[in-house]
Amino acid sequence: MATMTEKETIKTLTTHYIDGAFVESHGREVMDIINPTNGQLIARVTLADEEDARRAIAAAKRAFASFGRTTKEERAKILRRLHEVVSAHIDDLTAAMVEEYGGTIAFSRLLMEGASNVFLSAEKALQELPLTRSWGKTTVTLEPVGVAGLITPWNANSFFLSAKLASAVAAGCTTVIKPSELSPLQTRVWSECLQEAELPNGLCNVVAGRGDVVGAELVRSPDVAKISFTGSVAVGQTIMRDGAATMKRVTLELGGKSPNVLLDDADLDQAIPTALAIAFMNSGQACVAGTRLLVPRTRLDEVKRAILDAIRAFPAGDPADPKTAVGPMVSQKQYERVQSYIRKGIEEGAEVLVGGEGHPKGLEAGYFVKPTVFVNVKNEMTIAREEIFGPVLCIITYENDEDAIRIANDTTYGLHAYVSGTNVQRARRVASRLLAGRVAINGMLDDQQAPFGGFKYSGVGREFGTFGIEAFLEPRAILES
Numbered sequence: 001m002a003t004m005t006e007k008e009t010i011k012t013l014t015t016h017y018i019d020g021a022f023v024e025s026h027g028r029e030v031m032d033i034i035n036p037t038n039g040q041l042i043a044r045v046t047l048a049d050e051e052d053a054r055r056a057i058a059a060a061k062r063a064f065a066s067f068g069r070t071t072k073e074e075r076a077k078i079l080r081r082l083h084e085v086v087s088a089h090i091d092d093l094t095a096a097m098v099e100e101y102g103g104t105i106a107f108s109r110l111l112m113e114g115a116s117n118v119f120l121s122a123e124k125a126l127q128e129l130p131l132t133r134s135w136g137k138t139t140v141t142l143e144p145v146g147v148a149g150l151i152t153p154w155n156a157n158s159f160f161l162s163a164k165l166a167s168a169v170a171a172g173c174t175t176v177i178k179p180s181e182l183s184p185l186q187t188r189v190w191s192e193c194l195q196e197a198e199l200p201n202g203l204c205n206v207v208a209g210r211g212d213v214v215g216a217e218l219v220r221s222p223d224v225a226k227i228s229f230t231g232s233v234a235v236g237q238t239i240m241r242d243g244a245a246t247m248k249r250v251t252l253e254l255g256g257k258s259p260n261v262l263l264d265d266a267d268l269d270q271a272i273p274t275a276l277a278i279a280f281m282n283s284g285q286a287c288v289a290g291t292r293l294l295v296p297r298t299r300l301d302e303v304k305r306a307i308l309d310a311i312r313a314f315p316a317g318d319p320a321d322p323k324t325a326v327g328p329m330v331s332q333k334q335y336e337r338v339q340s341y342i343r344k345g346i347e348e349g350a351e352v353l354v355g356g357e358g359h360p361k362g363l364e365a366g367y368f369v370k371p372t373v374f375v376n377v378k379n380e381m382t383i384a385r386e387e388i389f390g391p392v393l394c395i396i397t398y399e400n401d402e403d404a405i406r407i408a409n410d411t412t413y414g415l416h417a418y419v420s421g422t423n424v425q426r427a428r429r430v431a432s433r434l435l436a437g438r439v440a441i442n443g444m445l446d447d448q449q450a451p452f453g454g455f456k457y458s459g460v461g462r463e464f465g466t467f468g469i470e471a472f473l474e475p476r477a478i479l480e481s
């Protein structure tokens with residue numbers, strides 16, 4: 001039961017942002033939000049239902065009639081305004097991400113800076129993207145596809161909301177946004193940014209409800225032309241299947257089991273701390289985490305020693321403490337999921353080099369797991385095949401470059417890959433053979449103009465830059481006699 005002091009700090013959220021205003025929820029289900037760092041109740045949130053979703057879709061449809069015909073400059077102005085308002089609230093967005101999700105403060109801030117910059121990146125991409133092309137008596141224009149439904153997961157909610165919105169607005173689409181139901185505090189701050197931006201009514205509508213209720217309504221609606229989704233493979237498949245009934249355009253950003261190929265000339269002083277940072281980023285709850293470290297057999301002992309040394313810089317702890325590298329898992333369910341994979345790894349014969357089952361010492365109150373590194377992992381083991389979504393790194397040995405490439409590509413996923421080595425030409429040659437939407441050489445790198453998305457089960461389509469805007473556009477050719 002909540003004490004008096006707790007009661008005073010528990011937030012109550014009962015509205016959704018529809019047609020330019022915060023309106024009371026039609027949905028009546030109330031969800032408790034728990035702080036993953038200490039297990040305490042922090043918010044009670046009234047979830048949206050199908051009717052809230054339908055109101056939002058209707059508002060977006062009305063707004064599309066004029067927004068769909070805006071010029072590049074009009075859209076660019078809105079993107080700059082969105083950048084301004086999100087930039088002004090980076091501290092609030094960061095605090096909400098730390099509190100409700102347990103994101104480490106350093107990572108959360110970086111991500112929120114990314115969330116503000118992505119609007120300017122989309123503006124730049126829009127300026128570079130020709131929306132009209134013509135030859136002879138043929139003219140092709142790239143037209144906004146219509147109302148877009150944007151659906152995000154809990155691990156980087158406000159960042160994904162911003163990235164999807166930026167591309168949709170650049171393309172001239174109006175939007176109905178379905179954030180993760182586990183991210184209501186971030187969603188509230190972010191929606192207030194939209195209100196502060198004084199956008200045209202109905203351009204952005206935010207309805208936070210369950211995926212199988214609000215998300216499913218967006219997928220089902222004939223008035224929604226496109227779904228841009230980030231989340232699990234299982235839900236991505238449902239969206240693709242159910243969306244077929246209304247011929248939905250879909251962009252699906254799904255899971256990963258990314259390989260990190262350590263070439264035999266790699267500088268371990270640099271490559272091992274980077275490999276741990278890539279594996280444990282966002283507390284391991286990252287689709288792009290490099291969770292399979294491929295190591296030349298001849299250097300395994302050295303790598304083990306380097307990991308035991310470098311792991312000291314990756315402590316689990318209070319996410320609000322700037323020294324913390326790994327925060328809690330988002331929920332009890334996620335904690336148990338990660339524990340079950342660690343158990344499975346041990347049962348299947350992998351050896352725990354560091355970490356293992358249970359809470360780290362002194363962190364029993366929240367959903368903390370031990371940053372864990374397994375050695376003696378075979379690429380066939382469950383922990384090497386399935387996405388764990390926690391701070392668990394698998395070390396797999398290989399014999400030569402061809403063998404490394406084979407193991408790296410022997411996965412159903414293909415979202416990201418990493419290569420490290422001192423001979424850059426050789427690293428490039430290996431990178432060019434990896435089946436992944438992005439490959440980073442010698443680092444944890446990002447470029448908001450580069451396409452992002454997956455091969456194979458990691459998804460369909462690309463986000464960011466001109467590729468991301470094109471995903472919200474439909475070509476129309478006009479042919480004259």
Ligand code: NAD
Nearest residue numbers: 152153154179180211212215216231232235253254255287
């Ligand atoms: P999830 O698939 O359970 O949920 C994602 C979103 O989809 C949530 O908003 C949820 O409410 C909604 N949803 C659920 N059922 C739905 C339905 N039937 N119709 C429409 N929407 C529905 O994923 P999650 O647990 O929130 O996030 C973790 C997963 O996200 C991991 O698998 C991770 O790899 C993936 N992810 C991918 C990327 C990427 O860019 N490729 C980035 C981050 C996370």
